[in-house]
Amino acid sequence: MNGIRIDLDFRRSDFHLVVDLTLPSDGVTAILGPSGSGKSTLLRLVAGLERPERGLIQVGEQPWHDSARGLWVPPQKRGQGMVFQDYALFANMTVAANIGYGLPWRGRKRIVFEWIERMDLNGLETRFPHQLSGGQRQRVALARALAREPKLLLLDEPLSAVDTDLRQRLRDRLLAIVATLEHPVIMVTHDLVETRQLADRIGVIVGGRMHRFGTTPEVFDDPGDLQSARILGWRNLLAVRWMQTGAVGGDWGRLALEGDPSPEIAWLGVRPEHLRIADGGVQGLDARAVRVRELGAIRELQCRLIDGTPLYVHRPWNEPVPAPGERFRLCFPVQHLRPLIEGADRTRIAGHRPAARQQEVERFGSGPPASRRQLGDRQAKSA
Amino acid sequence: MDAQEGLDLTPVWLSLELAGVTVALLVVLCIPLARWLARTRSPFKIPVEAVTALPLVLPPTVLGFYLLIFLGASGSAGELWTRIAGHPLAFRFPGLVIASCIYSLPFVVQPLQAAFEGLDRRAVEASFTLGASRTRTFLRVVLPGIRRGLITAVVLGFAHTLGEFGVVLMVGGNIPGETQVVATAIYEYVYILDYDSAGVLSAGLLAFSFLVLVLVYGANRRWHAELRL
Numbered sequence: 052m053n054g055i056r057i058d059l060d061f062r063r064s065d066f067h068l069v070v071d072l073t074l075p076s077d078g079v080t081a082i083l084g085p086s087g088s089g090k091s092t093l094l095r096l097v098a099g100l101e102r103p104e105r106g107l108i109q110v111g112e113q114p115w116h117d118s119a120r121g122l123w124v125p126p127q128k129r130g131q132g133m134v135f136q137d138y139a140l141f142a143n144m145t146v147a148a149n150i151g152y153g154l155p156w157r158g159r160k161r162i163v164f165e166w167i168e169r170m171d172l173n174g175l176e177t178r179f180p181h182q183l184s185g186g187q188r189q190r191v192a193l194a195r196a197l198a199r200e201p202k203l204l205l206l207d208e209p210l211s212a213v214d215t216d217l218r219q220r221l222r223d224r225l226l227a228i229v230a231t232l233e234h235p236v237i238m239v240t241h242d243l244v245e246t247r248q249l250a251d252r253i254g255v256i257v258g259g260r261m262h263r264f265g266t267t268p269e270v271f272d273d274p275g276d277l278q279s280a281r282i283l284g285w286r287n288l289l290a291v292r293w294m295q296t297g298a299v300g301g302d303w304g305r306l307a308l309e310g311d312p313s314p315e316i317a318w319l320g321v322r323p324e325h326l327r328i329a330d331g332g333v334q335g336l337d338a339r340a341v342r343v344r345e346l347g348a349i350r351e352l353q354c355r356l357i358d359g360t361p362l363y364v365h366r367p368w369n370e371p372v373p374a375p376g377e378r379f380r381l382c383f384p385v386q387h388l389r390p391l392i393e394g395a396d397r398t399r400i401a402g403h404r405p406a407a408r409q410q411e412v413e414r415f416g417s418g419p420p421a422s423r424r425q426l427g428d429r430q431a432k433s434a
Numbered sequence: 435m436d437a438q439e440g441l442d443l444t445p446v447w448l449s450l451e452l453a454g455v456t457v458a459l460l461v462v463l464c465i466p467l468a469r470w471l472a473r474t475r476s477p478f479k480i481p482v483e484a485v486t487a488l489p490l491v492l493p494p495t496v497l498g499f500y501l502l503i504f505l506g507a508s509g510s511a512g513e514l515w516t517r518i519a520g521h522p523l524a525f526r527f528p529g530l531v532i533a534s535c536i537y538s539l540p541f542v543v544q545p546l547q548a549a550f551e552g553l554d555r556r557a558v559e560a561s562f563t564l565g566a567s568r569t570r571t572f573l574r575v576v577l578p579g580i581r582r583g584l585i586t587a588v589v590l591g592f593a594h595t596l597g598e599f600g601v602v603l604m605v606g607g608n609i610p611g612e613t614q615v616v617a618t619a620i621y622e623y624v625y626i627l628d629y630d631s632a633g634v635l636s637a638g639l640l641a642f643s644f645l646v647l648v649l650v651y652g653a654n655r656r657w658h659a660e661l662r663l
Contacts, residue, residue, distance in 0.1 A: 153564030
């Protein structure tokens with residue numbers, strides 16, 4: 052096996068994390084999720100800083116943990132590199148001592164000075180962490196982790212400890228460093244820009260369950276469920292109340308889909324850049340403009356559909372948009388509409404569909420809109 | 435001045451020896467205890483904390499009384515010791531060390547516990563992920579991380595043992611050359627109205643305590659780890 056296999060079951064009081072992932076042996080995997088979703092715990096489990104009840108972690112040919120065989124490799128022996136959220140530099144050691152900490156005695160000096168050179172830390176060798184800027188600390192932490200040539204690099208929110216101004220510069224530098232690495236990287240983050248720029252693959256984790264996993268364009272383009280969509284920055288979400296052959300609908304109107312809708316669809320998502328102000332020929336819904344914001348190269352039009360659903364439309368800065376208060380026709384290109392399921396565990400939904408839900412689906416299948424009671428149920432669920 | 439010429443310095447050396455041995459033993463014992471207290475979620479934490487803090491609130495004579503019973507010839511520890519060594523623990527230097535360890539325990543445990551609570555756990559974990567063993571992590575990351583607490587613990591433990599009176603008098607019995615320390619010697623000089631000797635010893639104790647505190651706090655402020663490559 053060349054890639055990384057992570058299959059874990061971890062419980063701590065009322066928190067339960069279940070993950071089963073197989074990653075290729077190179078590239079950057081970003082684990083996205085809200086606070087408390089278990090993304091940092093996942094990283095700590097892979098690093099061996101926490102021990103799960105049941106687990107299998109295999110990196111290449113080397114098993115790090117296999118509870119079935121009673122095998123456990125302590126973090127000291129895993130040959131990984133980890134960059135902590137606040138860098139966790141050794142406050143009592145200089146930059147050079149920090150970088151050299153994990154290195155064998157022989158050749159230590161040479162490797163340290165290579166990394167000092169590579170990370171542009173010249174002249175800072177004898178400084179202590181408290182004498183460094185945020186960016187310099189990040190570079191020291193990266194150098195310290197990379198100097199050991201780890202088989203796997205783990206990054207825990209690598210840019211969260213720096214302010215916005217510095218972020219873009221550090222992101223670029225991180226991108227440049229990560230691009231040169233031959234080993235795989237797992238990065239935990241909740242920063243979408245960071246993810247888009249750095250990650251080859253994304254895993255979306257919510258409530259201890261991996262909701263979505265795929266390549267970065269795939270996942271950003273089709274989140275799959277409501278919670279993943281929200282985490283991935285999707286703001287245009289339409290509650291689906293009924294469905295029929297080739298179309299779904301709600302209090303906002305009716306929209307045709309490519310193919311027949313799955314009975315699991317609970318929401319419809321569309322990215323702001325894919326919405327058009329009516330120019331005929333495409334299906335549309337009535338909307339009213341609320342506000343226009345200039346965002347540099349684009350304009351953001353905030354509008355509401357007839358049932359009050361808020362939507363955001365991104366258009367180029369030089370394209371005319373309706374003025375606030377104006378009514379207009381908003382167009383939804385069918386190829387950009389993404390059906391979303393409610394957002395519970397996908398495997399659970401696929402395996403055991405609740406009976407009540409099935410009935411609801413059958414009613415939907417016959418065409419007429421659902422009763423008010425069913426609508427109320429669904430609204431309560433989505434809330 | 436006559437009194438000074440004939441001043442017996444044995445209590446001074448005995449005090450220093452007692453404080454040194456006590457602090458050394460306490461540091462070794464209290465590092466694991468303080469680490470456990472700082473990290474545990476066990477229901478035993480509160481009772482253990484209360485027991486270690488007892489010497490802070492108990493009158494020294496009460497503590498000394500129980501220790502005298504416990505360490506004396508008919509006490510459980512004293513009896514065992516008598517069988518091994520041929521004499522009881524009470525009124526001997528080893529008994530004094532045990533009593534001092536118990537009496538000074540909170541002064542060593544509490545700063546260490548606070549230091550462990552403030553220790554950067556991530557730095558310890560970072561050390562593990564960098565392949566360092568537990569021993570190396572303890573020496574290079576944990577010890578420097580708790581050094582302020584450790585210094586405070588050593589200073590307080592040493593000074594407190596040096597100045598203890600009640601427990602030493604109860605358990606040690608103020609036997610010259612055996613268990614008479616500076617504090618009890620001062621008491622005896624005052625008792626026999628030798629104010630000059632009492633004054634010299636008191637001034638010495640005051641100056642020594644002050645000097646130790648100044649040196650340790652001063653060193654603590656300027657202490658930086660050396661670059662080790």
